Amino acid sequence: MITTPLTDALVRGAAELEATARGVRPHRLPAWVRDRFPDPQLMTAQSRPSGVRVVVATLARAVELVLHPSAVSYRGVTRERGSVDLVVDGELVASHLLDGGDHAEVDVLTGAREFREGPTFTARFDDLPAGDKVVELWLPHNEVVDLIALRTDEPVLAAEPAGRIWLHHGSSISAGSNAATPARTWPAVAARRGGVELHNLGFSGSALVDPFVARVMRDRPADLISVKFGINVVNFDVMRLRAFVPAVHGFLDTIRDGHPTTPLVLMSPLFCGAYEDTPGPGGMDLDALAAGEVVFTAGRHAEPPQLTLRIIREALAEVADRRDDPDLHHLDGTTLYGEQDAVAHPLPDALHPDTATHELIGERFAGYAFGPGGPLRR
Structure with missing residues (x-):
């Protein structure tokens, strides 16, 4: 598999990518806002990459996105994990439910938080359509993620914007x-x-x-x-x-x-x-x-x-x-x-x-x- 660095040219919908110990973390608000008003609610919300996606043009038939998610849940309540969605040439074709990553469980009554570390996760999609195509990997809208690696069986290029x-x-x-x-x-x-x-x-x-x-x-x-x-x-x-x-x-x-x-x-x-x-x-x-x-x-x-x-x-x-x-x-x-x-x-x-x-x-x-x-x- 070919590993391609995850840069601003490939990640759409983010204000900027922050370098972390694991990889890069998409932020939807720039650093000057985060420094000026680090409200916990806003900081968590803007770090969840709703609408952010990795977009490439490629002949690849297999693609892997390695990421480390961070989820939050309420004690006593089961909440569905986030997903990575595969969109090919504008059509949603597959979804991969997240597993692993870090997890913070919040007790709403007391405010106590229990934190557990977990393993990195790989979302792999096989049997993509043959031929040249635009592949989008939509990041989870409800979990913070660090992007670690993009791997494909064919080279990738930055795709031209699909529209306005x-x-x-x-x-x-x-x-x-x-x-x-x-x-x-x-x-x-x-x-x-x-x-x-x-x-x-x-x-x-x-x-x-x-x-x-x-x-x-x-x-x-x-x-x-x-x-x-x-x-x-x-x-x-x-x-x-x-x-x-x-x-x-x-x-x-x-x-x-x-x-x-x-x-x-x-x-x-x-x-x-x-x-x-x-x-x-x-x-x-x-x-x-x-x-x-x-x-x-x-x-x-x-x-x-x-x-x-x-x-x-x-x-x-x-x-x-x-x-x-x-x-x-x-x-x-x-x-x-x-x-x-x-x-x-x-x-x-x-x-x-x-x-x-x-x-x-x-x-x-x-x-x-x-x-x-x-x-x-x-």
């Missing part, structure tokens, strides 16, 4: 929470349908209208941009309406400093019954956790000044309406997943969609954004 760059920012749903594999998260589904290159800045628990994320988006190459705000602002109870609206305007202003006419979609939250009319802060249902399930709950005391999803949808629609920006488009998130969808496709933990619902949301977004007359089609 779509830069997206959102919360854990955009990062892919509860999707079974990385290429089946809703942004990945939409990107394949739209024929675009996904750069995913979906950060679990961290879509909080942070100015430094706006600066990152300002400075990143992008042909198409979308931002989705709401659920984290509510379930962390970090703002009132007076602060939220100016913060969103400022976020958009910063993006426009670097991308003055790039098509930009401002998305409001998907339907989530727990937070439609009940504000945060949110948390886990401890009774459900004791039974081995993860279920999220909203706050118990609704006060009109606190933000809810309905209030945020109205505010974001008004923000879009008030801006003199012909390239800014507003998308009501409930058109992607609404109240009736919650009946047919309930959120398994009351907060995040399952794999089938991720695919539904991705298909709908692609139809809206990349279909005939769509705001991101040009």
Whole structure:
């Protein structure tokens, strides 16, 4: 097998690769952000390489990706491991469930963490189609990984970009929470349908209208941009309406400093019954956790000044309406997943969609954004 160094030329969707004792670790936020604001939640979220993939052009019929994963779980709850997905010429053809690696088990009640080291893992895919092709290895969206080696039975080259760059920012749903594999998260589904290159800045628990994320988006190459705000602002109870609206305007202003006419979609939250009319802060249902399930709950005391999803949808629609920006488009998130969808496709933990619902949301977004007359089609 031929071993090829894993460099920026082969790893797509990351801001940078950090050299580690084992290999290289993809980060979705640059070092200056990580140094300035090393919030543990954000640092973990941005280190999980949602949307990041190794992309090569090759004649290879066999490929191996050697990596060392780091997983987090809750004590008493069984959680599915991450996966490496194989996409060939834009089609998802196989998936390899992770094993080994390091593991941190968290006791939600006490905050205690138990850490166990494990072995390095190799994802091997055989019987790839004959002939020249573009091979993408999508990294797990829900585990941190150190990339160690890429091995193939034929040489590889850096592949040309498949399409325009779509830069997206959102919360854990955009990062892919509860999707079974990385290429089946809703942004990945939409990107394949739209024929675009996904750069995913979906950060679990961290879509909080942070100015430094706006600066990152300002400075990143992008042909198409979308931002989705709401659920984290509510379930962390970090703002009132007076602060939220100016913060969103400022976020958009910063993006426009670097991308003055790039098509930009401002998305409001998907339907989530727990937070439609009940504000945060949110948390886990401890009774459900004791039974081995993860279920999220909203706050118990609704006060009109606190933000809810309905209030945020109205505010974001008004923000879009008030801006003199012909390239800014507003998308009501409930058109992607609404109240009736919650009946047919309930959120398994009351907060995040399952794999089938991720695919539904991705298909709908692609139809809206990349279909005939769509705001991101040009």
